[in-house]
Amino acid sequence: MSLEKLTQNYHDILSNLGEDPDRGGLKDTPKRAAKAMQFLCRGYDQSLEEIVNGALFESDNDEMVIVKDIELYSLCEHHMLPFIGKAHVAYIPTGKVIGLSKVARIVDMFARRLQIQENLTRQIAEALQSVTEARGVAVVIEAKHMCMMMRGVEKQNSSMYSSVMLGAFRESVNTRQEFLQLITRGQ
Template sequence: MKRQEEFEAAVKTMLEIIGENTKREGLVKTPKRVFKAFRDMTEGYHMDPVKVLNEALFETDNNQMVLIKDIEFYSMCEHHLLPIIGRAHVAYIPDGKVVGLSKIPRMVDIFAKRLQIQEQLTEQIADAINEVIAPKGVAVVIQARHMCMEMRGVGKTHSATTTSALRGLFLKSDTRKEFFDIINSPVVARY
């Protein structure tokens, strides 16, 4: 509880520094709301990606690409504490083991719900999957908008940043091409 009180006091101080009246009706509960929001937006620090993946590993004979496309995520830029809004595409080629499908988006959230830079987020997801599942290959592509570029600084709205992390068979041109063809194909129908 002491840490929460310290956080709320810091928010109140910040509001006062920018010239706000922290006693006005709209701001009285803001420090508490900001604490709860930050707790939710940074819960990835309290989650173990290795444990999450290990809880849902299954043996398989499948050796074809498993891909989850368009995983929406929200993160915060570690430089400005402003939102990063994006989509991740994650694939792997099994080598005797698959992981429960829901664990892949959970992996994205675990790392996204930490203060981040997109380049690091992409690598962390790929490395965790590669370490725990030990597949023949892993591919992660992230496309995101950064509010630190849109709301301040250069003010470039609707610009997107794309990063990728490829491991194993995805470094081979034919597998790489198949992956990028799939993630770039239009969605015909939503189920």
């Protein structure tokens, strides 16, 4: 959607809320809000191929690789309110490893779309699996949802945890347990 159309939509939203979108404090708000929404949803304009950009490297490592505490910011697809948290991502390589920053970029690409946390978790896991052809992939996301904190039940201290385990992480209790212990270490 174009910036102009989004700007008009935000202008209309302000009017429909009973505000004067042309008053001093709101004069440029529709355009700022439109630009912010484009930024917050930029994951729609990204592809896995672009994100990875060939950053796969030969490696003899066949031990678990974990990237922990990747901060994420997303918008709930039901209320378009933020949810904020962190992702813990692991994989067991089979001949190739992915560039470290690419794991965080994959998280961001999917987080920067309208989402529910359960789908976000699965999308990250399946994307990493498809790119690395790993023996297993695990993703755990913990997040706070503004749709639950600011409205509805208004539970400020609630957090949601979601996990997806593929391959060796699903098949082996020991592998899954090692991952879970490593991501909770130091908390």
